[in-house]
Structures are given as C-alpha cells and as structure tokens.
Amino acid sequence: MKSTIHVLLSALMICTYSSLDTTDPAKDSVDDRNKSGYTYTVNISKINSKYSEIACTTFRNKLVLVSSKKIGGLGNGVDPVTNEPFTDLFCTDIEAYGKLSQPLLFSRILNTKANEGQVAFSPDEHTIYYTRSTRTNSLNYKLFKAELEKDSYGNWINEMELSISSDDYSIENPHVSSDGKHLYFSSNMSSGFGGFDIYKAEIKVDGSLGHPENLGSTINTSEDEKYPHTSKDGTELFFSSKGHNSIGGYDIFISTVTNADYKIPRNLGYAVNSEKDEVAFIFIDHKKGVFSSNKDNENNAFNLYRFQSRAIYQELNGIVITEDDRILPNATVVLLNGEGQEIERQVTSNDATYSFKIKAFEDYQLKVVKDGYKDYSLKFQSEESQFKAILKLSSKVSYNQK
Structure with missing residues (x-):
C-alpha cells in the first residue's frame, strides 16, 4: 500500500521600497x-x-x-x-x-x-x-x-x-x-x-x-x-x-x-x-x-x-520565512523583468534576507526556489511605496508502506 503525505508550508516575503539617494536633489527632483x-x-x-x-x-x-x-x-x-x-x-x-x-x-x-x-x-x-x-x-x-x-x-x-x-x-x-x-x-x-x-x-x-x-x-x-x-x-x-x-x-x-x-x-x-x-x-x-x-x-x-x-532606482528588501515564522536561509530569490527574463538572483543569507535594486514604475516578477519546496512566483509593479505578499511554498513527502 502506498500513500503520499502532502505538507503545505508557506513563506512570508515582506518587501519594502526605499529610493536610492544617489543623485543631486537640486538637479533631479521628481515632481508629482x-x-x-x-x-x-x-x-x-x-x-x-x-x-x-x-x-x-x-x-x-x-x-x-x-x-x-x-x-x-x-x-x-x-x-x-x-x-x-x-x-x-x-x-x-x-x-x-x-x-x-x-x-x-x-x-x-x-x-x-x-x-x-x-x-x-x-x-x-x-x-x-x-x-x-x-x-x-x-x-x-x-x-x-x-x-x-x-x-x-x-x-x-x-x-x-x-x-x-x-x-x-x-x-x-x-x-x-x-x-x-x-x-x-x-x-x-x-x-x-x-x-x-x-x-x-x-x-x-x-x-x-x-x-x-x-x-x-x-x-x-x-x-x-x-x-x-x-x-x-x-x-x-x-x-x-x-x-x-x-x-x-x-x-x-x-x-x-x-x-x-x-x-x-x-x-x-x-x-x-x-x-x-x-x-x-x-x-x-x-x-x-x-x-x-x-x-x-x-x-x-x-x-x-x-x-x-x-x-530612478529603488531598493527592494525582503525576507523569506515559513508560515510558523521560521526563517528560510539558502533560498534562491530570482528577480525577473516584465517579460520574464532574469535580471539577477540571490541566495538568502543566514538571516533569510535579500536585496535588489529595481527601476521605478516597471513591471517585475520575483521567483523563489528552495530545495524541498515548489517554486513560487509573484508579479508586481515597483511604483508602490510598500509591498507585502505571502508566498506559499509546498513540499511533498512520500512514504512507502506495504
């Protein structure tokens, strides 16, 4: 007899945006x-x-x-x-x-x-x-x-x-x-x-x-x-x-x-x-x-x-954690453009954080890859000042029973 136990885990990805202040504000102020x-x-x-x-x-x-x-x-x-x-x-x-x-x-x-x-x-x-x-x-x-x-x-x-x-x-x-x-x-x-x-x-x-x-x-x-x-x-x-x-x-x-x-x-x-x-x-x-x-x-x-x-670039910072608040280090976070082309990827550090530089008012996609979990992706636009999303990652564990 064979049975499969599906264990559903989730990861919370908290994303916040902040402008990168690398320009002269007197020359490069942005009006509304x-x-x-x-x-x-x-x-x-x-x-x-x-x-x-x-x-x-x-x-x-x-x-x-x-x-x-x-x-x-x-x-x-x-x-x-x-x-x-x-x-x-x-x-x-x-x-x-x-x-x-x-x-x-x-x-x-x-x-x-x-x-x-x-x-x-x-x-x-x-x-x-x-x-x-x-x-x-x-x-x-x-x-x-x-x-x-x-x-x-x-x-x-x-x-x-x-x-x-x-x-x-x-x-x-x-x-x-x-x-x-x-x-x-x-x-x-x-x-x-x-x-x-x-x-x-x-x-x-x-x-x-x-x-x-x-x-x-x-x-x-x-x-x-x-x-x-x-x-x-x-x-x-x-x-x-x-x-x-x-x-x-x-x-x-x-x-x-x-x-x-x-x-x-x-x-x-x-x-x-x-x-x-x-x-x-x-x-x-x-x-x-x-x-x-x-x-x-x-x-x-x-x-x-x-x-x-x-x-204009913004700093996109985030952390990957499980549904029960455990951090997920060594997860691969991939940043893609609106056409699905990879721009950059990072492996989360010991504190499960990551950081990307993104261009304002553009379409992006984040993809998370972690051994034992299904890949998960999220589309977003960078014009928002704050961004939060729960990414649900599922893991399948099979047990053979006779």
Missing part, C-alpha cells in the same frame, strides 16, 4: 506628474533662432533637424499654416553633453522648395525615410525613401515615394527602430482613433513597408499622438500627445514595451513638459538627447532643448 522612472536635467540650446527648430534623428554623429531658418536655404515664401518660411533639413555636430554647433544644410539633393519634414535612417545609415509636403498643401506630408550611393559622402539616389502615402491623409514623424525591423510614424488616416495616431510598419528586406499597424487605444486617443521614438533596446516608446491628461498641448510620454504590448503611458513631468507644446523627444545616446518646445518663445516657434536623463 513625473511617472517616467527618470529624472531630467534640461537646458535650452544656443543654436535656436527666431524660427522653429525640431529634431529628427542622428546621422554620422550629427543631429538632423527641421527648421525654417534660411541659412543657405532653397526658395522663399512663407507657409500660411505656420507663418514661417518653408522648412529645410539641417544638421549640426554633437559635442559634449549634447552641445550643438551652428547648423548647416543637410542635403541639397533632399532639400527642395517644398516643405521638408522629419527623416529617419536605417541602422546602417544607407537608407533614408523622409517626409515632404507641397507648398500648395503644406498640411499633407508624404513618405519617401532614398539610398546613399556607395562610398559617397552624401549623394542620395533612387528616390521614390512609398505606397502608403496618400492625398487623403498625412504621414509624418518617421522613426526606425534600432533593430531596423519597423518604421514608426504618425498619421491622420481614417482608420485611427481620432486626429493623428501612431502606427508602425514592418520594413522588408528591400526597404519597402508592410501594412501599417495602429499601436492601439493604450497609446492612441481621440486627440493627436505624434513623434514616436523608441529606446535603443526597444523596451520604451516615447511620444507626444495632446491626450492622456496632458499638462497642456502636446506633452511627452513614455510607454514600457513588453512582448510587443504597450503599457499605459506615463508623463515625463514638469522638468520637460509645460502648458505649451513639447515634441520630438529623441535620444542621442543612452542618456542624453534633445526635444523641442514653444514654451519660451513669444512667437510660438519651437526652440531646441538639451536633456540628460537619469534612471
């Missing part, structure tokens, strides 16, 4: 609207003019931007929509802390008498995706691509309009993901949720685009969403929106991307956003970048701002 998980130090750029400067992306360690300034520009006239001259593409050298030199025309091949919009490059910088509107219909941008002639400094060839362009809607703000697999853009095509929405399309081997995919109602609202920009590792999407309870006009938001799923957008706070418009937030490297805002310009033109970001 900043839920991004970062602090930002912001300075206005010295290259601004009386006209708008809006950043696009980087190319060969230069910042490419769209501006109405006419330093060597092509054509003349004023766009009746913006009351500024028609725009051209410019570029500027990037120096320490994102300091920028005075801009020069980016390309006399791509700059025309029309309105030049934002551009994006493939990871190898051999393909450019660019937008352009005519003088007679400056609100309707169409999407083009061109290739960089081999061994040339800047001779763009094989220019062509892409098939997703239309006279019925505008395509703006292209951005290529760092892996080169997707082109993000904004559009007011009729399939959206209202106004401009953010879309992405697969980039095929030949550089053509697949069918556009709307990012969905978590990102897009009945208001306008524009200027998508993804982090280098693809885990974060930054964009501008008039929705999501913005402070005013366009605010810049961040959404965590997990398994191709976009989490609820979070505001970057008052260090970046204002009651006016903030747009075109892009990273130059992993922590430095630029964005544009009309908050300090009486003519409502967009000025360029430089920023440095700093991730």
